[in-house]
Amino acid sequence: METHREWLSSLLLLCVLPSLYGYPFRPPLDLDVTPRTTIYFTGLLGGRRFRGSSMNYSLLVLEDGPGVLYVGARGALFALQASDISSASPKTIDWEASEEQMNQCLNKGKDSKTECYNHIRFLQRFNSTHLYTCGTHAFSPLCTYIDEREFRFSSGFEEGREKCPYDPTKGYTGLLIDQQMYTASQYEFRSFPDIRRNYPNPTLKTEEAPTQWLQDADFVGSALVRESLSSSVGDDDKIFFFFTEKSEELTPYFSNNRVARVARVCKRDRGGLLTLQKKWTSFLKARLVCSLPDYEFHFNVLRSVFYLEASSPQDSVFYAYSVLEIQWAFEGPYMESKVDSGSKWTQYTGKVPEPRPGSCITDELRERGINSSINLPDDVLHFVRRHPLMYRQILPQERRPLLLKRNVDYTKIAALHVTGADGRIYHMLFIGTDEGWLQRAVKVKDHLHIIEELQLFEEPQPVESIVISEKQRSVYVGSHTAVVQLPLCTCSRYSSCFDCVMARDPFCAWDGLECVMVTSNHSRANLTQDMFNGMVGCERASADDQVLRRSRSVMAGDDVLLQCELSSNLATPEWTLGGQHLQGYGLDSGFRIGTDGLLVIGAQTYQSGEYCCLALENGVHVPVVVYSLTIRQEVPLRPTQPPLTTENNWTSPQSNSYPTSLSPRFEFLSVRNMETMYLSLIAILGGLCLVLTVILLYVGFCLQGRGGKYSLRAEKKRVAHMELNTISNNCNGSARDGLLQVVPGEAATSPNKEPLPPAPPLPAPNSEHEFINGFSATLPSVLRKMNGNSYVLLRQSDGDTVSPLYYSFTEELSRILEKRKHTLLCSKPDESSV
Structure with a gap:
């Protein structure tokens, strides 16, 4: 589907719409958001960088408490100081694939420059003392434990093919929750995509027959939503997976189009007793819809997702779909498909068995003797097997895209809550692009205002990961060549009240003298900030000073x-x-x-x-x-006046009066010398024209096959030597290389005349x-x-x-x-x- 480079990106979990063949999509001009300011690489403020001996710094894990940023790269792991990732020598674990394993990878026909390495795909905390990590290991995945304090491997390697994909480019997401590992990917060469709980027992996976639950799914993210906290019904926590897959619904537009999905499973799901044994009994999925009102265009390809947690799950957001809307979809009607006829999925209108298929175990079910999924009736499990897709489609909070940007390919997103000077809470977003730019944006009312775009790298490269530290007031960005640390804001960049207020940055406000961070002021009464309009609070007098x-x-x-x-x-x-x-x-x-x-x-x-x-x-x-x-x-x-009797014969440059006489430095500007000066210039120019004519004749020889260096020699008493060197020393060089370099030699003078006077200097x-x-x-x-x-x-x-x-x-x-x-x-x- 992604056949054109010129597409329109939509910021709702970073959904994108590829252009159609011959019909590139063009949004209304008022929807194409322009960043207020553009900061190039040389203008970045407060940036720090880390670059080790490896490549592909695509996996970042931040632990704000101890102030450590863990980095997973190609063939290595690092532990950096979160306060300054460029300081001191980082702790490093080298983890390259063996030469034997790389040769086996090459024999499988894999790429020696990209695939036959150990790409770190998983790195998370396992318990209070250890981390757990997995790598592709040249198409033979391995996993192991890391001692946090020593930052070294603390055990032998484990088989990783059930936990980590073989291919470093396959979509993958994973979580460690209460020492249980949940992953989603297409693991092996010819396997189907799968969502698994693979550690510890019981292991669970998705169904493949008779109804295949996932259709060529490409996973981008996952998150745990603790719905059990303060639950009045004793509900279970749920794990959400986000991906793009082939469409199964019957639609009037693109029958083979890909669609964005969210799936969920219950954390305490243990599978069925006989039916759906070692399979999820709580798996359900629904469609995520992102489209323009009055336009028949949908943004269907997911690139990234970020869970912005609030005080309660109902107020939390998978940017920019609310958890409440997702719950509403999973509580609605189901879809069905007649496998034998091969028809598309349509709404199911028959009877739904009890208890509701796909639901988690609650207090009500426990009172009925159903204490786990093993106790669910067979008719419920048979229904779940054949009806994993929900009929209701999930719309974004504003019922339309939050951000549209033409000709930009977004890759990653991260968000956080920021309290403005007015006491309101604003959602601050950091969005990465495929060319190494980071956009800082804020949600104002029902749209997004891009405060600035920052060029993070001199060479264009995709932003592959973004994490935010409120404690360190930093945002960390991982890419192919480096990890970059930037401050969450740079209020000092705004030099005037108008510039500070119009930026509409919730971190920044004007205190009467300068633009400062809101959190640095105990009293916010004297701060000027206008988040909604970006125009109120500054006087014209303050503008005149700038x-x-x-x-x-x-x-x-x-x-x-x-x-x-x-x-x-x-x-x-x-x-x-x-x-x-x-x-x-x-x-x-x-x-x-x-x-x-x-x-x-x-x-x-x-x-x-x-x-x-x-x-x-x-x-x-x-x-x-x-x-x-x-x-x-x-x-x-x-005007001419008698000469001054002072030591200096001209006045101060700041004076409005004229000097009484011209200094020798400016005598050539006198009227009687003007004619002589111009005649001299003309003579010089005539001589230059003659020399250039001879040069062009020699260049003509060059074009006929003579290349390299040229010299003009006059066989007289005084020799003028001039070399014309092509930059490439090749007359047949490219247009860029066809420049001439003049190497001056000894100047020639006429035997009968004095040398021509030099051109006068410019005043x-x-x-x-x-x-x-x-x-x-x-x-x-x-x-x-x-x-x-x-x-x-x-x-x-x-x-x-x-x-x-x-x-x-x-x-x-x-x-x-x-x-x-x-x-x-x-x-x-x-x-x-x-």
């Missing part, structure tokens, strides 16, 4: 870009000139408003003034940057706030105007981080040049441009 102020001074007729980068992806830029709102989109309007700034086209003196860029978010305008733009008709000449800007032709000299990659007639695109190396917004005006400038190229070029040689 405004950047810059100056621009350009010649009339120039085009100037006033840059305005917004920190929030949800904000839109708006501009004012002298307090008046600007709206300009055409060339005739005199300016163009883009996502990264304001472009003043062919600036005129009347366009001088104070330009302000404001970020509009949640209905609030927040000033970001103010430009004082001065447009001059001509270059001002400095330094007046201050750090001055810019050349309206552009900052520090911008990483921006179109810069040269003498009013042409533009040069300055390109950084590939390693530099460049905002994609910088290129939004490239097309616009091209059109401007096309329009002006016949009017701006001048015949006078001293006004031409490079």
Whole structure:
């Protein structure tokens, strides 16, 4: 089913909908949630990393009490300090498959790079002193015990084929509950999927005939719900398993589609006496439905599940299905299928035997002499065998997806309760993607607000596990190459009141001076936080303190870009000139408003003034940057005055008065030297053109088969040597390798003339706030105007981080040049441009 990379992910136990052949699904734009901020790898705050000698850090087990994070990887286990996973030397157990076992795996036709290793698939606490672990062991699973204090194997190895799958890629989930092991997977090569209790006796499994309970199931998670606590009917605890399997229902859409399921069994189930002997007597399953209202699209593939436990089971959530809704489905009508006719499953309308099939043992049944599943009547057990599927479908809490995101493949989810400054409890979610991003989101009312997305790894790789520690205030993420520890929040990232409040992070609030963690303040009366709207509580005066102020001074007729980068992806830029709102989109309007700034086209003196860029978010305008733009008709000449008698012959750069005379450093700017300077420049350029012409001739030889290094030699008294090296030393290199490197040699001079004077240095800007032709000299990659007639695109190396917004005006400038190229070029040689 997963035939396209471009699919829509839905956050309800991370269900996903693959695109159909030729019909990729497109949701309404208002449902495609955008993260408020994007934090790249280089901008992460407070992150710590662990990377051992192994790979595939896919299994994380956190024990908050002792402060230990256990990690299961490929061929190794680790015990890390939860407070700082990068500190000290971690405790390590190397557990590789033997060479003999790896050779046997290879002889079975398995992959030597992935499958023929020992992948740790199970690691949980067994008792107060020991852990229990299982690994694939090169397609021959083994299990063993670990001494917690010494962190070493404390016993011999046990056969693991009933507890752990052979294949490291098979869906698998397992729990150790009161020293009983519950697992679900497709264990062996040709076996059917199975849910088992395999330690200790009695062992139980699912039925395979005459009705197969599981249809090519792929398991993603499991959880224990202790319904026996404070139960008024003496009910039993239940274990829930989540998976995706082939559809058995008769539907008008996709008859062979896969569907999301939840199954449950009773913890004290002991199987039947004769019927369903060593089989579950309490196994029932139901369909999980996640769909868009008014759209015939369902999200059917489960990727991850997280049990967010509350004070009572009825208030707990399998994000985002409530336990109460699941209980309601298992108490409803059954489905039936006529095995002989091969028809699809339909609702069962016949008589249901007593006691209710699939139910756990309660006080009422004990009073009737049914103390365990062994005492259940045969007609009840026969009914359970043929009717494992429930008719009612389980809908999410909001009756629609909580989060929709196009072109993102979610892989893992974790959640926790957070108390905001208003005293309300919010659900905070951490969602991992297949490209190594982590999204921090909060449920507000009936939808999800993504606070930020964090790039955890330089190289894209799936997030394979997420665990949260409230004690350490950390979230831990496991992937193919490393384990990452991040703080639950980084309130210090928000530098202003508006930024802090608009983030709508339940961990953070504004205390009047800075953005702080809510839990760090004993009194919350002075904290500002607006979780529902993200707009109330900040005064405009506080915003003005954060405004950047810059100056621009350009010649009339120039085009100037006033840059305005917004920190929030949800904000839109708006501009004012002298307090008046600007709206300009055409060339005739005199300016163009883009996502990264304001472009003043062919600036005129009347366009001088104070330009302000404001970020509009949640209905609030927040000033970001103010430009004082001065447009001059001509270059001002400095007045001539008698020379100063002081030691220095120019004034302070901060002074508004002009110096009485030019220093020797700036003498070349005098009017009488301008003509000489331009003629010298023209002569230099002419010489360069001649040299480049000769170079191109030699490059022509290169294209005909000559490669490697080239040299130009002039057999005269003074030799000019110039090497042109291709980066690859191969003329037939790729386009990327076809760059030339100039290696300067000894410069040549004419025997009859003096050497040409060097080009004069460029004058330094007046201050750090001055810019050349309206552009900052520090911008990483921006179109810069040269003498009013042409533009040069300055390109950084590939390693530099460049905002994609910088290129939004490239097309616009091209059109401007096309329009002006016949009017701006001048015949006078001293006004031409490079």
